Amino acid sequence: MEHEREDEGVRPGGEPRSQGESILDSVERRTGAPARVSLSEAAADETPLTSPTGSATDFMPRKRGDYHVLGEIARGGMGRILRAHDGDLGRDVAIKVLDPRLSGRADVLRRFVEEAQIGGQLQHPGIVPVYERRLMADERPYCPMKLVKGRTLAELLASRRSTEEDRGRLLQVFEAVCQTVAYAHTKGVIHRDLKPANVMVGSFGEVQVVDWGLAKVLRRGGVDDELRARREDRTVIETVRSGPEGSGSDSLAGSVLGTPAYMPPEQARGEVDSLDERADVFALGAILCELLTGRPPYVEREGQSLLQQASQGRLEDAYARLEACGAERG
DSSP states (O other), X not given: OHHHHHHTTBOTTSOBOOTTOOHHHHHHHHHSSOOOOOOOOXXXXXXXXXXXXXXXXXXXXXXXXXEEEEEEEEXXXXXXXXXXXXXXXXXXXXXXXXXXXXXXXXHHHHHHHHHHHHHHHOOOTTBXXXXXXXXXXXXXXXXXXXXXXXXXXXXXXXXXXXXXXXHHHHHHHHHHHHHHHHHHHHTTEXXXXXXXXXXXXXXXXXXXXXXXXXXXXXXXXXXXXXXXXXXXXXXXXXXXXXXXXXXXXXXXXXXXXXXXXXXXXXXXXXXXXXXXXXXXXXXXHHHHHHHHHSSOSOOOBTTBOXXXXXXXXXXXXXXXXXXXXXXXXX
């Protein structure tokens, strides 16, 4: 009961707790000793800020004294990812905040909340844990989550001098992605936007699949959002880890959800009722294709868009590149 009373602003023993006093402040005051432990961080694991604190002012969570926002890491279609410091636990976290311009859209609000719920319920080392879900003073939701450190698989692939370089280690990364996706499938969840830009690789071998904003919960049907999207104009969304990694890295939201360069034909054709785990399996194969050949299955061609190629399943070029890549057959 003491914990409940502290949350309500009451100290153990009935004495009112000072307004704005954190848990650490309370412990230090009561014990007379510092209650803070800070671990050193490897420089290679630093997550760079795309902008300092000042430019993220409008997106800062309000009325939360134990999160100190340090700046912006990235921005996506639904909002921004901020880097913040959790003063109580002494750790840096990522905070996903909904864009205020979208807070009045019920479909966006629902997708934001569902992404947090999916991330909170998928308990696997390869999936970024969501710590909690809260509301800002203006009732916009925000989600503190684990700060993902490292480089994207897209960055690692792009930095190679040849497709043979570091192939063994990258195949181990790919295997870890497959294990993570297999776990999600056992929970009835498909990602629908698997690509190298949505895979994070840490300095010590950690592999995590990020950006579950387009995930579909199979046991619930999961087609209501896409059926609504069919009645809207198609827009381009840059997901959390998208950015300019190369052709076809943007996610399309509308009658087609996902990334065309890695998309199975039924997803590219908008056949929403047909989408199941096989869509993710195709995308995994597309990632493997890029790992082995340097390019995803579909690449820009004059007179034919990536989406057109994907909808027609034009894989002849991909098969030819795979035959010539020199990798051992499994």
